[in-house]
Each structure stands twice: as C-alpha cells, then as structure tokens.
Amino acid sequence: xxxxxxxxxxxxxxxxxxxxxxxxxxxxxxxxxxxxxxxxxxxxxxxxxxxxxxxxxxxxxxxxxxxxxxxxxxxxxxxxxxxxxxxxxxxxxxxxxxxxxxxxxxxxxxxxxxxxxxxxxxxxxxxxxxxxxxxxxxxxxxxxxxxxxxxxxxxxxxxxxxxx
Amino acid sequence: xxxxxxxxxxxxxxxxxxxxxxxxxxxxxxxxxxxxxxxxxxxxxxxxxxxxxxxxxxxxxxxxxxxxxxxxxxxxxxxxxxxxxxxxxxxxxxxxxxxxxxxxxxxxxxxxxxxxxxxxxxxxxxxxxxxxxxxxxxxxxxxxxxxxxxxxxxxxxxxxxxxxxxxxxxxxxxxxxxxxxxxxxxxxxxxxxxxxxxxxxxxxxxxxxxxxxxxxxxxxxxxxxxxxxxxxxxxxxxxxxxxxxxxxxxxxxxxxxxxxxxxxxxxxxxxxxxxxxxxxxxxxxxxxxxxxxxxxxxxxxxxxxxxxxxxxxxxxxxxxxxxxxxxxxxxxxxxxxxxxxxxxxxxxxxxxxxxxxxxxxxxxxxxxxxxxxxxxxxxxxxxxxxxxxxxxxxxxxxxxxxxxxxxxxxxxxxxxxxxxxxxxxxxxxxxxxxxxxxxxxxxxxxxxxxxxxxxxxxxxxxxxxxxxxxxxxxxxxxxxxxxxxxxxxxxxxxxxxxxxxxxxxxxxxxxxxxxxxxxxxxxxxxxxxxxxxxxxxxxxxx
Numbered sequence: 184x185x186x187x188x189x190x191x192x193x194x195x196x197x198x199x200x201x202x203x204x205x206x207x208x209x210x211x212x213x214x215x216x217x218x219x220x221x222x223x224x225x226x227x228x229x230x231x232x233x234x235x236x237x238x239x240x241x242x243x244x245x246x247x248x249x250x251x252x253x254x255x256x257x258x259x260x261x262x263x264x265x266x267x268x269x270x271x272x273x274x275x276x277x278x279x280x281x282x283x284x285x286x287x288x289x290x291x292x293x294x295x296x297x298x299x300x301x302x303x304x305x306x307x308x309x310x311x312x313x314x315x316x317x318x319x320x321x322x323x324x325x326x327x328x329x330x331x332x333x334x335x336x337x338x339x340x341x342x343x344x345x346x347x
Numbered sequence: 348x349x350x351x352x353x354x355x356x357x358x359x360x361x362x363x364x365x366x367x368x369x370x371x372x373x374x375x376x377x378x379x380x381x382x383x384x385x386x387x388x389x390x391x392x393x394x395x396x397x398x399x400x401x402x403x404x405x406x407x408x409x410x411x412x413x414x415x416x417x418x419x420x421x422x423x424x425x426x427x428x429x430x431x432x433x434x435x436x437x438x439x440x441x442x443x444x445x446x447x448x449x450x451x452x453x454x455x456x457x458x459x460x461x462x463x464x465x466x467x468x469x470x471x472x473x474x475x476x477x478x479x480x481x482x483x484x485x486x487x488x489x490x491x492x493x494x495x496x497x498x499x500x501x502x503x504x505x506x507x508x509x510x511x512x513x514x515x516x517x518x519x520x521x522x523x524x525x526x527x528x529x530x531x532x533x534x535x536x537x538x539x540x541x542x543x544x545x546x547x548x549x550x551x552x553x554x555x556x557x558x559x560x561x562x563x564x565x566x567x568x569x570x571x572x573x574x575x576x577x578x579x580x581x582x583x584x585x586x587x588x589x590x591x592x593x594x595x596x597x598x599x600x601x602x603x604x605x606x607x608x609x610x611x612x613x614x615x616x617x618x619x620x621x622x623x624x625x626x627x628x629x630x631x632x633x634x635x636x637x638x639x640x641x642x643x644x645x646x647x648x649x650x651x652x653x654x655x656x657x658x659x660x661x662x663x664x665x666x667x668x669x670x671x672x673x674x675x676x677x678x679x680x681x682x683x684x685x686x687x688x689x690x691x692x693x694x695x696x697x698x699x700x701x702x703x704x705x706x707x708x709x710x711x712x713x714x715x716x717x718x719x720x721x722x723x724x725x726x727x728x729x730x731x732x733x734x735x736x737x738x739x740x741x742x743x744x745x746x747x748x749x750x751x752x753x754x755x756x757x758x759x760x761x762x763x764x765x766x767x768x769x770x771x772x773x774x775x776x777x778x779x780x781x782x783x784x785x786x787x788x789x790x791x792x793x794x795x796x797x798x799x800x801x802x803x804x805x806x807x808x809x810x811x812x813x814x815x816x817x818x819x820x821x822x823x824x825x826x827x828x829x830x831x832x833x834x835x836x837x838x839x840x841x842x843x844x845x846x847x848x849x850x851x852x853x854x855x856x857x858x859x860x861x862x863x864x865x866x867x868x869x870x871x872x873x874x875x876x877x878x879x880x881x882x883x884x885x886x887x888x889x
Contacts, residue, residue, distance in 0.1 A: 230591070231573070236581050259718045281741055283550040284543070284720040297722040298547065299738040299877045311807045313738055315557045315817045336582075 240336040247272070247331050247347040257288070261335055263321060264288060271344035274321040274333050275307050281314040294318060306341060317341060403682040415612050416685060419678040423623040425688045428772070429504075430621060432692035433497035438608065439696045440490040444528075445601065447483040451476075455535065457593040459586045462537035463714045470711065481704035487529050489700065491729045494525050495862075502759075502855050503782075505769040505848065506622035512760035514614040517607055519757040524604045529727060531596035534589060542715035543724035545592070546584050549575050551737060551745030558742060561818045583717065624770035628677060722875045731873075732865035738877050739805070739824035748826050752858060759855070763847035778852050781840060785853040789860035792832055796825045797868055801879045833857040 242261050250256065254267040262277045262285055277294070279286045284298035292305035295312075302311035307318030322337035323345040331347075379386075394405035404418035423429055454473050456465045469476035498518060501507060507515035534545040555571035565571075580587030615621065679685075712721070726734050736744030768774035773782055806812040806820055833854060841850035874880040875887060 230577055230580065232576060232580050232587070235576075236585060236587055237583060262718075281550070282547045282554075282737065284546070284724070285718070295876070297720060297876050298543075298724055309807070310813070313740055313820070315554075315741065315821075316560065 240334055242333045242335060243326070244331040244333055246329055247325065250331075255288075261333065263333060263335065265331075265333070271346040272323050272331065273344050274323050276319040276321050276335065278319070279314060280309075280316045280318060281312070286318065308341075397682050400680060403680045406682045413682075413686075415616065416681050417616060417620065418681055420681045420685045421620055421623055421627065421678050423627040423677075423770070424621040425679075425685055429623070431496070431500055432688070432695075433493050433500055435689050435692045436696045437490055437493040437497055439693045440486045440493060440700070441604070441608065443486045443697060443700060444483060444490065447479045447486065448597065448601075450479050451483060452597060457535070457590050459537060459589055459715075462535065462589065466536045466538070466711055470708075477708065478701075478704050481707065481709050482700050484709035485703040485707070486700050487532060488727070488729075489696075489703075491525055491529060494522050495729075495859075498522060498756075499855075499859060501622075503773055503778075503852070504622055504771065505774055507760040508764070508769050509766055510618040511614075511622065514611060514618055515760050516757050517611045517614065519753060521604065521607050521611060523753060524600060524607060526729065528596065528600045528604065529729070531592045531600060533727065534584070534592045535596065536711055537589065537715050538712040539715055539719075539721045540710075540712045540724065542584055542717065543721040544726045544730075545588065547724060547726070547734075547737075549579050549584060549588070551741060552578050554741035554745055556742075557740070557817060557821050561816075561821075585717075622770040624768070627770065723873060723877060725869070725873075728866055728870055731869035732862050735865045735869040735873070736826040739800075739826050740821045743821055743824060744826050747821075748830055751830060756855070756858070759851050763851040765846060765848045768848070773852060774848055777844065777846075778849060781844065781849045781852050782856045785836070785840075785856035786860055788836055789833070789857040790864065792857075793829065793861050793864045796828060797864075800825050829861055833861070 242258070242263070244258070244265060247267075250265065250267045250272070252267055252269060254265065256265045257263070257277070258265065264275045264277055266273050266275070277286045277288070278284075279296040279298065279301055281296060281299055281301050284296050286294040286296045286301070286303060288294050293310065294303040294305075294307070295301065296303075296314065300312045301309065301314035303314070303318050304310050307320065309315075309317055320339050320341050320343060322334045322339045324332050324334070325345070325347060326332045331345075393409045395402045397403040397406040407413045407416055407418045451469060454465055454469050454476065456462060466480075469480050471477070473479075501515065501518065530545075530548060534541045553571040553575040555574070556565055556569065557571075559565040559569060559571065576582075578588070578591065579585075580591055725731060733744060733749060736748055738744070740747075768778075773779045805824065806815050836857060837850040837854035840853040841847055844850070871883075872879055872881065874883065874885070880886055
C-alpha cells in the first residue's frame with residue numbers, strides 16, 4: 184500500500200493540547216468520563232451482596248455424647264465429615280477445593296473427588312490431581328446448652344481438635 | 348376571546364361557501380379512501396418497482412433494514428468461497444435464538460422451585476414447546492459452531508488486516524459474548540447437569556485464589572471470591588444465582604450482543620466491504636482507461652484497483668481521479684443479487700435447525716440435587732476442551748489460558764501488519780503449506796501430551812515430585828505447555844518464512860487443532876472421575 188493510504192488508515196492521534204482552551208476542554212471531558220465511571224462503579228456495588236442467603240452457617244450436630252470415640256459420620260446436607268478420636272472432635276468439609284464438587288471418603292480414610300480426580304489423604308492433604316489446597320477443617324464449638332456446633336464458613340488450622 | 352369571535356363567522360362562511368349539496372369534500376374523502384392502500388404503500392416504500400439501477404439502489408438505501416447493505420456489491424462478495432455464508436448463518440441463528448427464546452420466556456419461571464417444573468411443562472404440555480426448546484438448543488450449539496468457523500474463515504482469508512483490524516477485535520468480543528450466552532443459558536433448566544456444570548463454572552471464577560494464595564494476599568484482596576459472589580450472589584448455586592443468570596441470559600447479554608453485531612456490520616461497510624483479493628479488481632483490457640495526463644516530471648500511477656472508499660448512498664464515487672464508467676466496475680446491484688444469497692443462506696439455516704429440532708430432543712436430566720454431584724459433570728461440547736485444561740489446573744485452564752488465547756487472537760491484526768495477499772485463502776500456496784505443517788505439528792503435540800498425561804501422569808503422580816507446591820502445577824501443566832509450544836512454533840515459522848502472516852497462520856491453526864482435539868478427547872475419552880476410557884461402554888456401572 185502507498186504511504187498515503189497508511190496515512191488514511193493509520194491512527195490519526197490526538198495532538199497534545201497547545202492552548203489553554205484545549206487544556207480546559209480536555210479537563211472538562213475527562214472530568215465527565217471519570218464522573219460517569221465512578222457512577223458506574225457505584226451502580227455495580229448493588230449486585231455485590233452484603234448479606235448472603237445462606238448466612239446462617241452454624242449447624243447444630245447434637246450433644247457430644249451422641250458420638251462415641253472412633254465415630255466417623257457424614258452430614259450430606261452440610262457436606263461435612265465429623266470425626267471423634269482419642270484426641271477429640273474434628274470436622275472436615277467434603278467440598279473439593281478444586282471446583283466445588285463433593286469429595287467421597289474411601290474405606291481406607293482417604294478422599295477422592297469424582298469430578299476431576301483430585302485425591303486427598305485422611306486429614307485432607309492433597310495427594311494427587313488438580314486440587315490447589317487441602318480440604319478445609321471446619322470450626323467446631325460447644326454451644327451454651329452443650330450442643331456440638333459446626334460453623335461451615337469458619338476454617339481452622341489442620342490438626343485443631345475440640346476437646347469436650 | 349376577541350379573536351375567536353372575529354374568526355368564527357369567517358369559518359362558517361367558508362364552509363357554507365361550498366354550499367350544502369356540493370359534496371366535493373365527501374367525494375375527495377371517497378377517492379382518498381380508495382387510494383389509501385396505494386398511498387400507504389408509497390409512503391412506506393418510497394421507490395418504484397426495483398427494475399432499474401436507480402430504483403434498485405433506492406430499494407436498498409431507502410429501507411431501514413436494508414440500508415446496512417451497499418447499493419452495489421462487488422461480485423467477489425457473493426462468491427460461495429468468499430464467506431461460505433457463515434456470517435449470515437450466525438446472524439440468522441442469533442435471530443432464531445431471540446425468537447424461540449422470547450417464546451420460551453412465556454412459560455419459563457426462574458425460581459428454583461418452579462424452573463424444572465416449567466421445563467417439564469414446556470417439554471410435555473405447551474403446544475410446540477418441545478420443538479421451540481429443541482430449536483433454541485440446537486441453534487445455540489450451531490451458533491457457537493458457526494462463530495468459530497466464521498472466525499476461521501476471516502482469519503484464513505486475512506480479513507483482519509488494514510482497515511479491518513478493529514472489526515476483528517469486535518468479532519472476538521462477539522465470540523466471547525456467544526460463549527457467555529451459552530453458559531448463562533445452561534443453568535436455566537435447573538437439572539443435575541445445569542447445577543453441577545455451573546457450580547464448576549462459578550468455582551473457576553473463584554480460581555484466581557490459586558494465585559492470590561501463593562502471593563499471600565487472599566485475605567485482603569480476594570478477587571476470586573468477589574467474582575464468584577458477583578456471579579452467584581451467594582456461596583453456592585441457588586435462587587440468587589438462577590435469577591442472576593436469567594437476567595444476564597435474557598436481557599444484559601442479548602442487548603450487548605445486538606449492539607456489537609450492529610457495530611460489526613456497520614464496520615464491514617465502513618472498512619471497504621467484504622475482503623477481496625487484489626486480482627478481483629483487475630481492469631479488463633477493454634475497460635482500461637487511458638493513463639491520466641500528468642504534469643511533466645511527476646509520475647502519476649494509474650488507478651488499477653477499485654477505490655477503498657465504499658460507495659455513497661446512491662452508488663456514487665468519491666475520489667480525485669475522474670472515474671467515469673469505471674467506478675462501478677466489477678459490482679452488481681445488491682437488489683436482488685445479494686438479497687437472494689442472504690435469503691438462501693437464511694432458509695438453509697432455519698431449515699437445518701427445524702429438522703434437528705424435529706428429530707433430536709434437547710436433553711433434560713433429573714432435577715438439580717446439590718447433595719449428589721453428577722459424575723462426570725460435563726459442560727457443553729464447546730467448553731469441554733477447557734474442562735480438560737481445568738482438570739490440570741483450575742486457574743490456568745479456566746482463566747489464564749482462555750484469557751491468553753482471546754487476547755492473543757485479538758492482537759493478531761496489530762502484530763501481523765503485512766498487507767499482501769488479503770482476501771486469498773491462506774494467502775496462497777505457502778500459507779497452505781504452513782497450515783498443513785501446523786496441523787501435523789499440533790496433532791503430534793496435543794495427542795502426544797494427552798497420551799503422556801494419561802499413561803505416564805504429571806508431577807503429582809510421581810514419587811519425587813508428589814508434593815510440589817501448587818504454583819508449580821499452576822505454571823507448569825499440560826495446558827501451559829501447549830500454549831508455550833504453539834507460541835514457539837509460530838515464532839519459528841516467522842523466522843523461517845520471514846513473514847508474520849505465516850506465523851499467524853501457524854498459531855491460529857495450532858489453536859484450532861488443539862481446540863478440536865481437546866474437545867473430542869474430553870467428549871469421548873473422559874468418563875467418571877475424569878478417568879480415561881476408550882469409549883462410554885467401558886464406564887464402570889454404579
């Protein structure tokens with residue numbers, strides 16, 4: 184193509200403002216752009232929820248006496264495994280850390296996820312597959328009336344146990 | 348007050364002046380009534396029967412719906428091999444989706460308690476409901492397919508160059524919009540597949556945590572969590588997510604897509620019409636104009652190609668050189684030639700969708716159950732290639748690589764600025780060779796990597812590297828290996844052929860082949876637990 188066409192098709196860039204009027208005009212235009220952008224940002228705050236429909240994440244699991252030492256129980260509704268051993272109680276979320284499927288606990292105590300083949304050991308550490316981090320240990324407490332309560336949104340460090 | 352008192356007797360006089368019994372007005376009314384159909388037509392269609400060049404031009408540019416077309420079109424534009432009709436087919440599918448979609452909205456209820464029931468109603472009770480849903484589903488699949496083919500056509504005929512650069516970018520955003528429309532529509536039936544495919548999708552939106560966790564900034568800048576919450580309005584897929592996907596699917600995305608389509612079409616006109624090879628503008632010997640008189644010492648090259656500027660409304664020409672009897676060379680009247688072509692492509696497209704919809708039902712699984720994952724939970728076919736990549740690393744497969752691919756493709760026109768050989772498939776014999784070599788290369792690389800991943804494994808499957816940190820897997824996995832190897836291949840071609848266009852052909856071919864093989868592989872060879880199976884009949888029974 185000829186240089187002339189390049190001139191036509193190539194960018195005709197804005198020249199830098201030389202006069203005060205140019206500057207004021209640009210300032211006004213940019214003020215309007217920034218104001219609109221901020222208004223849009225403000226409007227986009229609406230779809231960011233501040234209260235979640237499942238905000239009440241605390242689940243009562245009954246009195247601790249219901250679970251003998253050696254218990255391994257699954258709560259399908261809360262996707263939660265509850266364990267009691269000599270050390271105390273702990274709970275592991277079965278939600279796979281890869282893409283949110285439900286990990287299945289095998290008979291030997293390890294977990295595997297059916298969606299993309301992630302594997303976890305008995306305390307949730309990643310053993311294979313694409314999962315980026317260990318299964319979440321969920322906070323357990325005892326309520327004033329003496330019930331075991333799991334907060335499915337609260338994560339505790341792996342190895343934390345609740346002694347009753 | 349005073350004025351009206353003065354005026355009113357005059358009016359009475361005028362009316363009375365015609366005399367009672369003289370039925371001129373009444374007669375006029377009658378003749379108006381008789382002529383109304385003709386006059387109504389004339390007021391609506393402001394030109395005569397399109398039989399002459401002038402009225403044919405007017406038929407195009409006085410019609411709101413047709414004036415997006417030029418009054419005269421280059422003959423090259425309606426040759427089958429120029430576009431294969433893919434752009435028109437895609438647009439017709441979009442219209443078909445709008446029509447069937449609006450009809451489905453009449454009965455569909457975006458509520459977790461009622462959505463599945465209304466799907467059953469549409470399938471079994473609503474008159475023609477099953478056909479409409481089937482056509483909607485098939486058109487959605489076909490639209491994705493046509494968009495990809497249309498992109499390939501535009502790429503291989505080098506229609507992204509010069510003035511058409513930006514329209515390629517618009518096209519890329521339309522590609523993304525098409526995928527977004529499909530993805531949001533996927534949740535609405537509220538069956539098992541919908542629920543679990545969208546759960547996976549929402550967690551892909553959350554996957555930037557893979558990166559922020561490594562950087563240790565997740566606690567105060569958790570962009571993954573923000574994206575997921577914005578998409579779902581909750582922590583799990585539920586009522587909030589359903590209504591959000593519904594709003595996006597029936598309102599936000601169709602409007603954005605329509606606007607982008609309008610810009611896309613408008614830019615075709617403004618960027619000089621459909622791409623054509625320079626040879627399409629060669630002057631037939633008998634039409635050649637004598638060389639223009641030029642002042643001595645100043646060489647003026649005769650104009651040998653059709654002007655870049657599109658024709659004005661009437662098919663008149665702008666320019667500096669006199670171009671009598673030359674400006675419309677190689678063009679034909681849009682009415683009716685181009686309209687016939689558009690009509691034929693539209694008919695074939697609609698017919699294909701109707702036939703598919705008549706004989707093949709869109710699937711509907713059992714109702715969504717958040718307690719039991721679908722195994723395997725496969726996304727629609729066009730996302731299965733990504734799902735394969737996601738099974739290596741959620742962030743890279745779901746966010747990183749798609750972003751690199753889309754941005755990379757959008758930038759191609761700005762990196763490959765060679766202007767020769769536009770409008771020619773593969774830009775000629777060398778491009779065909781490069782494309783063939785690239786097909787072979789990509790097949791070897793992708794099949795080889797898949798074989799390696801399935802039979803040998805990847806980092807975590809080996810003793811010595813079983814506990815490498817996540818960041819290593821995020822950065823170094825089969826998906827990222829594809830991207831790097833393909834980028835190196837295309838740079839190698841640029842060096843070898845000394846042409847950025849050839850490098851671009853190599854890169855795009857690798858992308859297409861990779862997409863096709865990964866899609867095929869995940870569709871056919873992945874089963875429960877995302878394990879490898881030769882066919883679905885080998886899947887374990889459970």
